[in-house]
Amino acid sequence: MTKEALVLSNDNSISEFSIDDIGDDHMFTGLETPMKADAFVMSDIEKKEKISDLFGQIMDVIGLDLTDDSLKDTPKRVAKMYMEEIFSGLNPNNKPKISLFENKYQYNQMLVEKDITFYSNCEHHFVPFTGKAHIAYVSSGKVIGLSKLNRIVQYYAKRPQVQERLTNQIAIDLKAILNTEDIAVIIDAKHLCVSSRGVKDDSSTTVTSYYSGIFKESNKIAELQNYINQ
Numbered sequence: 001m002t003k004e005a006l007v008l009s010n011d012n013s014i015s016e017f018s019i020d021d022i023g024d025d026h027m028f029t030g031l032e033t034p035m036k037a038d039a040f041v042m043s044d045i046e047k048k049e050k051i052s053d054l055f056g057q058i059m060d061v062i063g064l065d066l067t068d069d070s071l072k073d074t075p076k077r078v079a080k081m082y083m084e085e086i087f088s089g090l091n092p093n094n095k096p097k098i099s100l101f102e103n104k105y106q107y108n109q110m111l112v113e114k115d116i117t118f119y120s121n122c123e124h125h126f127v128p129f130t131g132k133a134h135i136a137y138v139s140s141g142k143v144i145g146l147s148k149l150n151r152i153v154q155y156y157a158k159r160p161q162v163q164e165r166l167t168n169q170i171a172i173d174l175k176a177i178l179n180t181e182d183i184a185v186i187i188d189a190k191h192l193c194v195s196s197r198g199v200k201d202d203s204s205t206t207v208t209s210y211y212s213g214i215f216k217e218s219n220k221i222a223e224l225q226n227y228i229n230q
């Protein structure tokens with residue numbers, strides 16, 4: 001409990017916590033996913049081979065018989081799943097290509113895309129957290145295809161994550177893509193590391209939000225929440 005770290009809270013305030021507290025309490029250390037400088041030196045094929053080998057070693061250590069027909073291909077399956085599915089959002093090459101359209105209808109009210117289902121994984125325990133993301137924005141002249149909002153959520157969810165960072169990464173990327181400050185992102189998620197282990201609370205969910213631009217006004221937040229609750 002000697003080292004300290006700066007922790008960015010949901011309201012963007014920064015406070016100090018002991019390093020030991022961070023993982024246990026599901027706090028996080030910054031907006032960017034902490035990546036090594038040489039994260040993409042190894043090819044995806046090499047990474048899959050290495051993960052398969054190392055995951056097999058974990059299975060072996062916990063005592064499983066890797067010659068059993070049911071288990072023998074599990075290391076390979078896990079490696080493929082990590083690289084191609086649940087952690088594919090670590091690689092910027094997998095970022096969805098986004099095209100914008102002119103706001104032909106001059107629609108200048110908030111647009112809300114709600115109940116975007118996502119699956120992510122807690123970076124502290126490597127077990128899933130899953131829930132719904134709700135996104136709202138006001139066009140500054142361009143609009144985005146609705147399915148692209150969904151794809152941006154999926155891209156950032158497919159990383160070892162912390163819910164607060166997921167929320168902020170989606171919001172900040174959308175601000176840049178849509179060239180507007182008027183963005184809101186709300187995420188309501190259930191964490192398996194809370195429900196299936198640890199305190200074993202099966203009913204609690206965690207809500208995080210990012211409001212900027214007009215979404216800092218309480219009447220706009222109320223209007224948005226009204227749409228989400230409909």
Ligand SMILES: [Zn+2]
Nearest residue numbers: 122124125193
């Ligand atoms: Zn966790």
